Amino acid sequence: MxxxxxxxxxxxxxxxxxxxxxxxxxxxxxxxxxxxxxxxxxxxxxxxxxxxxxxxxxxxxxxxxxxxxxxxxxxxxxxxxxxxxxxxxxxxxxxxxxxxxxxxxxxxxxxxxxxxxxxxxxxxxxxxxxxxxxxxxNDDLIAKALVGNMVAKGVKTLGFIGTADPYGENWAKVMGAMAVEHGIEIVASERFQRQDTSVTGQSLKVLAAGPDAVLVAAPGSAAVMPQTTLFDQGYRGQMYQTHGAALPDFLKLGGKKVEGTILAASLMLVIDQVPDSHPSKxxxxxxxxxxxxxxxxxxxxxxxxxxxxxxxxxxxxxxxxxxxxxxxxxxxxxxxxxxxxxxxxxxxxxxxxxxxxxxxxxxERGRELIQVKNGTWTLLGSN
The missing domain is CATH 3.40.50.2300 (Response regulator)
Structure with missing residues (x-):
């Protein structure tokens, strides 16, 4: 044995x-x-x-x-x-x-x-x-930060342009519910394909609705064109973007036309501006x-x-x-x-x-409220 x-x-x-x-x-x-x-x-x-x-x-x-x-x-x-x-x-x-x-x-x-x-x-x-x-x-975590800023700025009407895919559609769903909850009316809601070379039609419809602010829900380089098109058409209301725009090329491709954009994304964009006590820094x-x-x-x-x-x-x-x-x-x-x-x-x-x-x-440790200022990412403060 x-x-x-x-x-x-x-x-x-x-x-x-x-x-x-x-x-x-x-x-x-x-x-x-x-x-x-x-x-x-x-x-x-x-x-x-x-x-x-x-x-x-x-x-x-x-x-x-x-x-x-x-x-x-x-x-x-x-x-x-x-x-x-x-x-x-x-x-x-x-x-x-x-x-x-x-x-x-x-x-x-x-x-x-x-x-x-x-x-x-x-x-x-x-x-x-x-x-x-x-x-x-998840979209709702980012959306809460954006909507909180909209409420603080007195935004009452919102235009929405998103990709015609799961990314854009889920953002439309999340923002639709959250906007109602906070007394914000979505006055225009448009879609486009990531590979589209023009969004003139969609942006004109948003522009015609005259919203206080516009949210673009698109990942990567697709986030740029709706915003620059609206700028060229004369829109000067507050622009918001999702964390899908959190890449250096958004700044490079958008240039001065994306100045003032507000988005919520990870601390990486503003790592030198967040406190050393942040567990992810x-x-x-x-x-x-x-x-x-x-x-x-x-x-x-x-x-x-x-x-x-x-x-x-x-x-x-x-x-x-x-x-x-x-x-x-x-x-x-x-x-x-x-x-x-x-x-x-x-x-x-x-x-x-x-x-x-x-x-x-x-x-909330997974997001920061950020604004494009002077062509760079700037920590906006409380999210």
Missing amino acids: PLKKALSTLLLSAACATFAQADVKVGVITSSSGPLALVGLPQKNSTPLLPTQAGNQKVTYIALDDGSDPTATVKALKKLISEENVDAIIGPSGSPNAMGVIQFAAEAGVPLLAPVGTASVVLPMNEQKKWVFKTTQ QVAADYIAAYEKLNGSKPATFGANTFDAGLLLQRAIPVAAEQAAPGTPEFRAALRDALEQSHEIAATQGVYNMTAEDHSGFD
């Missing part, structure tokens, strides 16, 4: 060692080419900065470019699952692309960490979306420095969303590895459970506290 017991202990130890030594494989899907490249390229460029060690596990990354094409996104995800046997996937870059792959990630039981704008990837929660975790602030500063050293330029917040996904996995992987070996369905299920239990994880975008109902996990 002692010999048998000793042998069992030895085998158990060997099994545990196998768990500890197995590599964790993570797929990364970005739109580093095509119309979404301003979003996807900083995400691709952030991939080499992702953690390569999580507890005792080595983590390897397999990066694919979907060319901004939702059909290619599906093919890339299926390839990562069936051929590479990945344990998790970070991506894709676009909201429509992400909505199109949730079903397949859920069917395969592979956690998907989506660095996309729309809250529709995690809300309303259901059996499929429980496999998705979102590393950007040092994490964000380290990421910005590492990205700039590697790529020769400062990152857009979209890249940080991918980096945060790596930080969440770094915490969750050792917990899951206590339950099963990487590369198995059991490990992926345990990894999903561990991600859902993420608590007080300070990352570049804010502090994550996930629950079964909330797979974004941000609170």
